[in-house]
Amino acid sequence: MSAHTSFNKQDLKVLLLEGVHPVAEDIFRQDGYENVTYHKTALSESELLEAINDYHFIGIRSRTQLSDKVLSSAKKLVGVGCFCIGTNQVDLVAAQNRGIPVFNAPYSNTRSVAELVLGEMIMLLRGIPAKNAAAHRGEWLKTAALSNEARGKTLGIIGYGHIGTQLGILAEGIGMKVRFFDIENKLTLGNAEQVTELNELLAHSDVVSLHVPETEQTKGMMGQSQIAQMKPNSILINASRGTVVDIDALANALENKHLAGAAIDVFPTEPKSNSEEFQSPLRAFDNVILTPHIGGSTQEAQENIAIEVADKLIKYSNNGSTMSAVNFPQVSLPEHDKRHRILHIHKNRPGVLMQINQILSDNDVNISGQYLQTQGELGYVVTDIEQGSSQTALEKMRDIEGTIRARVLY
Numbered sequence: 001m002s003a004h005t006s007f008n009k010q011d012l013k014v015l016l017l018e019g020v021h022p023v024a025e026d027i028f029r030q031d032g033y034e035n036v037t038y039h040k041t042a043l044s045e046s047e048l049l050e051a052i053n054d055y056h057f058i059g060i061r062s063r064t065q066l067s068d069k070v071l072s073s074a075k076k077l078v079g080v081g082c083f084c085i086g087t088n089q090v091d092l093v094a095a096q097n098r099g100i101p102v103f104n105a106p107y108s109n110t111r112s113v114a115e116l117v118l119g120e121m122i123m124l125l126r127g128i129p130a131k132n133a134a135a136h137r138g139e140w141l142k143t144a145a146l147s148n149e150a151r152g153k154t155l156g157i158i159g160y161g162h163i164g165t166q167l168g169i170l171a172e173g174i175g176m177k178v179r180f181f182d183i184e185n186k187l188t189l190g191n192a193e194q195v196t197e198l199n200e201l202l203a204h205s206d207v208v209s210l211h212v213p214e215t216e217q218t219k220g221m222m223g224q225s226q227i228a229q230m231k232p233n234s235i236l237i238n239a240s241r242g243t244v245v246d247i248d249a250l251a252n253a254l255e256n257k258h259l260a261g262a263a264i265d266v267f268p269t270e271p272k273s274n275s276e277e278f279q280s281p282l283r284a285f286d287n288v289i290l291t292p293h294i295g296g297s298t299q300e301a302q303e304n305i306a307i308e309v310a311d312k313l314i315k316y317s318n319n320g321s322t323m324s325a326v327n328f329p330q331v332s333l334p335e336h337d338k339r340h341r342i343l344h345i346h347k348n349r350p351g352v353l354m355q356i357n358q359i360l361s362d363n364d365v366n367i368s369g370q371y372l373q374t375q376g377e378l379g380y381v382v383t384d385i386e387q388g389s390s391q392t393a394l395e396k397m398r399d400i401e402g403t404i405r406a407r408v409l410y
């Protein structure tokens with residue numbers, strides 16, 4: 001990674017929230033970013049509105065809401081790092097319109113979620129949560145009623161992505177039959193079987209586990225009628241996003257004993273901090289495992305995420321590379337030692353590249369490398385030039401119609 005950037009790294013301010021693993025702060029500092037502020041908690045909207053204007057980079061997890069309103073106050077913001085998988089807490093379009101790439105860690109905590117769900121599935125099939133709660137109250141529920149082995153049971157996975165596939169393999173390892181529903185045609189791993197109708201999956205699964213992202217289609221996808229389609233005495237697990245399951249419908253199904261149990265890690269509304277009370281109708285049920293959105297919260301996952309996302313933010317800051325940004329044209333860039341690198345982010349419209357090159361030609365600037373990528377409404381041109389009049393060229397490029405932002409690295 002080049003040690004030279006147009007900004008003095010000491011002047012670039014980094015805000016890390018929600019107790020991201022401390023190795024992220026170490027990585028920034030080791031790369032020369034001395035101005036790092038670390039908070040263990042999320043900031044409220046009003047706190048963010050007050051603070052964010054000072055920062056060039058922000059690192060968050062799933063709690064911090066980077067809305068259009070918050071981003072409009074973030075005048076200096078260069079990049080956002082979601083130190084998690086989900087990016088639904090960020091208004092990605094608003095960030096894109098401001099030329100701010102958003103990075104995440106799409107894989108690092110997936111194994112942790114799959115392992116948790118496997119454990120919950122075994123516990124629920126044996127009726128352990130209810131027996132455990134009763135024992136804590138002094139009751140002795142020694143019975144084999146509604147207590148089953150996982151072997152030979154059917155697991156229905158909804159969303160067969162990074163987590164769903166790993167869960168499928170782990171479940172097959174203990175002798176379960178795995179079926180899945182996904183909107184895409186997926187390569188099946190092990191002996192898993194893809195089904196084309198959600199209702200069919202629901203009707204024949206002993207355990208249904210959700211691993212979809214939060215989208216318009218997945219919001220409320222497990223409502224009253226879908227839960228009613230589930231096999232009597234089956235189990236529902238949700239460690240994806242809280243909006244995917246209708247909690248009141250689930251509570252009804254548990255109340256009338258249609259389901260044998262559930263494990264829920266994510267909720268439509270979650271406490272903003274560990275000191276806020278957790279409210280949910282599911283608290284009434286001993287046969288429900290309730291966890292505070294910790295599917296990906298293991299030491300291993302959090303450290304790997306911190307390394308991955310901090311590296312992506314630093315690479316973008318130092319080098320302009322946007323590989324794996326979720327809302328931005330992706331450009332993988334070589335080092336630019338001994339050259340100046342101009343980054344030009346603009347609205348995707350014809351003629352911008354031509355104007356950039358005209359400016360360089362008019363200023364006798366020799367291009368040594370050029371990269372263009374577009375995504376939707378956004379265009380990103382990176383031009384490596386021989387050292388010299390990059391600042392003059394940059395000023396002129398900023399005047400090109402449709403320019404969102406431009407900066408030079410040297």
Ligand SMILES: NC(=O)c1ccc[n+]([C@@H]2O[C@H](COP(=O)([O-])OP(=O)(O)OC[C@H]3O[C@@H](n4cnc5c(N)ncnc54)[C@H](O)[C@@H]3O)[C@@H](O)[C@H]2O)c1
Nearest residue numbers: 085086159160161162163182183211212213239240295296
């Ligand atoms: N509880 C936690 O702490 C925790 C941790 C990590 C991830 N998550 C959540 O889990 C989700 C899944 O993670 P992943 O890494 O497996 O994601 P992924 O993108 O690898 O897989 C998601 C899968 O869902 C499928 N899908 C999308 N919409 C669908 C729909 N309407 N119906 C059926 N399938 C659909 C996609 O095609 C894809 O195969 C994340 O988006 C995140 O919200 C939660």
Ligand SMILES: O=C(O)[C@H](O)COP(=O)(O)O
Nearest residue numbers: 061062063084085086296
């Ligand atoms: O999107 C994710 O990776 C999970 O929901 C975990 O979020 P967290 O970092 O807030 O625990």
